Amino acid sequence: AQSVTQLDSQVPVFEEAPVELRCNYSSSVSVYLFWYVQYPNQGLQLLLKYLSGSTLVKGINGFEAEFNKSQTSFHLRKPSVHISDTAEYFCAVIGGGSQGNLIFGKGTKLSVKP
Amino acid sequence: DAGVIQSPRHEVTEMGQEVTLRCKPISGHNSLFWYRQTMMRGLELLIYFNNNVPIDDSGMPEDRFSAKMPNASFSTLKIQPSEPRDSAVYFCASSFGQLGDTQYFGPGTRLTVL
Numbered sequence: 001a002q003s004v005t006q007l008d009s010q011v012p013v014f015e016e017a018p019v020e021l022r023c024n025y026s027s028s029v030s031v032y033l034f035w036y037v038q039y040p041n042q043g044l045q046l047l048l049k050y051l052s053g054s055t056l057v058k059g060i061n062g063f064e065a066e067f068n069k070s071q072t073s074f075h076l077r078k079p080s081v082h083i084s085d086t087a088e089y090f091c092a093v094i095g096g097g098s099q100g101n102l103i104f105g106k107g108t109k110l111s112v113k114p
Numbered sequence: 115d116a117g118v119i120q121s122p123r124h125e126v127t128e129m130g131q132e133v134t135l136r137c138k139p140i141s142g143h144n145s146l147f148w149y150r151q152t153m154m155r156g157l158e159l160l161i162y163f164n165n166n167v168p169i170d171d172s173g174m175p176e177d178r179f180s181a182k183m184p185n186a187s188f189s190t191l192k193i194q195p196s197e198p199r200d201s202a203v204y205f206c207a208s209s210f211g212q213l214g215d216t217q218y219f220g221p222g223t224r225l226t227v228l
Contacts, residue, residue, distance in 0.1 A: 032213065032214045042221060042222075043205055043219035043221045044205070049214070090157065094213065101147060102147075
């Protein structure tokens with residue numbers, strides 16, 4: 001069965017510092033991985049996704065993630081964060097079924113402080 | 115283009131009442147997903163439709179929950195009777211339905227059952 005573990009529930013960081021949000025997955029099928037962001041009182045928005053090809057995936061807002069098959073990880077990184085990056089970030093993997101329902105991790109709350 | 119539209123945005127009701135949540139997916143999308151978000155359980159898939167047909171409803175908590183998709187542009191999630199433990203944010207998402215396609219989320223309906 002597919003599952004996702006986000007190792008940190010909260011990550012505080014100062015503005016302009018680098019950040020890494022960790023995600024490990026378990027999947028018995030082809031691996032398709034996603035990172036979504038949720039700003040307060042809003043729905044989820046796709047940051048980036050890995051389907052195949054290059055293991056380094058670039059997304060919106062300066063975020064990138066690297067797929068590491070041997071470590072079953074898909075960590076999200078940004079070299080310099082802004083106050084506006086304060087949000088909750090969800091890692092997700094495709095569940096079973098051909099239509100691709102998502103299985104989400106518990107989320108990581110990123111808090112960027114001035 | 116309009117994104118996924120959900121209504122109402124907020125719903126407060128009393129235990130035992132019927133609650134109906136509504137969703138209009140993005141035009142042209144043929145998969146629709148209902149998720150529930152709570153502090154305790156995170157984001158959970160309740161049910162998803164492909165071409166208006168329910169594909170997997172294994173996430174529906176119990177018989178009090180039902181979902182319909184009478185046409186490609188409208189879906190409802192109904193809870194009857196509602197209970198305080200149903201309090202959560204309910205998200206609708208849609209996609210083109212191919213494996214790996216991005217799911218686009220609505221803003222959610224925050225349900226409070228007193």
